[in-house]
Amino acid sequence: MLAYLIRRLINAVITLLVVTAVTFGIFFLVPKATGSDPALLYIGKTSDAASVEGIRVKMGLDDPIVVQYGKFLKGLVAGRDYANGPDVQHCPAPCLGYSFKTDQEVTPLLLGDLPVTLSLALGAAVLWLIMGISTGVISALRRGSIIDRTVMTGALAGVSLPIYFTGLLSSAIFVYWLGWLPQGNYVPFTESPGDWFIQLLLPWITLAFLFAATYARLTRANMLETLGEDYVRTARAKGLRERTVIGKHALRSGLTPIVTVFGLDLGALLGGAVLTETVFNLRGLGYQALTAIRGNDLPIILGVTLIAAAFIVFANLIVDLVYGIIDPRVRLA
């Protein structure tokens, strides 16, 4: 088990290294291809040649790409100093550089956005797990019934409708028409848990609807397969209550594949739910990424990409480890 864990950790680190190399490569190559000068982007187009040159030296933009990448990695791990003679600027680890637009350090900027994305993703995840799994199980148990058909039709709608449609529609109904929920404005949990909850309710439901649809279909299919298994018949033959047969024996194997999907979905979502954050005006990582892309703010794009990649790699790692715990056949293989 320990050897397996170490092997998986090494894999994760290598994956992240490759991701940084590729993203950094793009970050370096894009300005070259488009003919724009990163130094100019930092300082603004109206600056004189001397100060542009100063920035170029300070940011190390004239170094070969390998040296720049090395410095970037060093900054990530240990922090780095940007220096042009006596003008020294320290960027503490994990250093992701400075925004082209606002000159702010990228790391604290993104860390500030993280709670919004985290709140959105985790809250929605709780909702969609409850909604998706329960409706999926009920559908499987009442296969072919009206409940089953209703749930599956709803799930089809959930899968097919894009978030900018369901999001705007639910806003129109619950905020502007019925007036049950306030017009979106994120309130930190630490400030007021109640407001935090109410403000996030609509984004949660909208995002959860999309995912719950997939999970309901997945759960239903898994449960139908499991309910036909010989060991479920054995459980009944032992005289177990139907509750135990379904809730313990069938659900145990029916939900195992969900773990994989859930880990990856959550990991991806933590890197920013671009559409949901935009529709509901939540200033999270996804919103930040969108703004950065519009403004060609490469350091921020690079930062968000790295954080998103790290979440996905990390989620993958967790999924593998959890799988080893819940499936004894994987553990011992």
Place this chain on the structure above:
Amino acid sequence: MSIGATNARPFLEVKDLNVRFETDDGIVQAVSDSSFSLERGQTLGIVGESGSGKSVTSLAILGLHRTRSNAKVSGEIWVDDEELVTASDEQVRLLRGGKMSMIFQDPLSAMHPYFTVGSQIVEAYRVHHPNVNKKIARERTIDMLARVGIPQPERRFNDYAHQFSGGMRQRAMIAMALVNDPSLLIADEPTTALDVTVQAQILDLIRDLQEEFGSAVIMITHDLGVVAELADDVLVMYGGKVIEKGPALEVFQNPQHPYTWGLLGSMPRLDRDVRERLNPVKGSPPSLINLPSGCAFHPRCPYAGRNGNRSFTEVPVLHGDLHQVACHLPQEERTRLFQQEVLPNL
């Protein structure tokens, strides 16, 4: 109530059992008008091809069709003076795994892959002994594992089904079925997935345990050798119907139904020349949705039509005293055919 009363009901009595499933393709008549009975300490062998209704019969006794909404069961099933067809789900559940239990065919798929073998047996024990604590249930399980011949039972308790060999897994399955001292044990092809030496061990084990516990055993199989070795009585099923039944010795020495002859003819024998061909029953089992008219066996019967057209139009009735058969051929004709045409080729 009165011991030794002549009209006392047998321990297991199945009367006019009908099981059918309503499917999109039509009604599957899996079992039709089957009747048989069995006493404690006795073994009944049910023989037939796949789809002959032998497994469905046993599932109906355990009430395992109840979760399938498309299954319709009629007739009577009496176990120890309790009628099960009309009993409530809860009543049947309490008997299931307790008074009556089942050994399944493929123990790898019949055991849950995510729970240890020990915990699955503990669960089977505790559901019928709710007041027993975990420690005692564990001791009981280890004791059962040892009884069925699993070495190092304390250690194997924590293993998963996939860590057991085929034979050990079937032993564990038997331990699970016997953990509550059932009075009725149904073994559904318990040796099909095993190699020959292990088969013999498992059959010996079932016989020993039956002697020890005095249970009634139903042995479902397509292997006549197994029946010959274990059964007191034999039931031959074809197309969901009982077509021959009687004491095992009698059925083997003097089989009456042409289908039974076919089954005997398709058994390889070690005392014959290996180059000799087997005489299998020609054709394939009938569709249970659309059974052949008259005698369901007539399309495959080499003697159909010898008795006028009755085979094609009339369903033969089970007749006889101890040894019963459902065949239109007259008794003398069957005896002559068996002696002159069948026996020399067996």
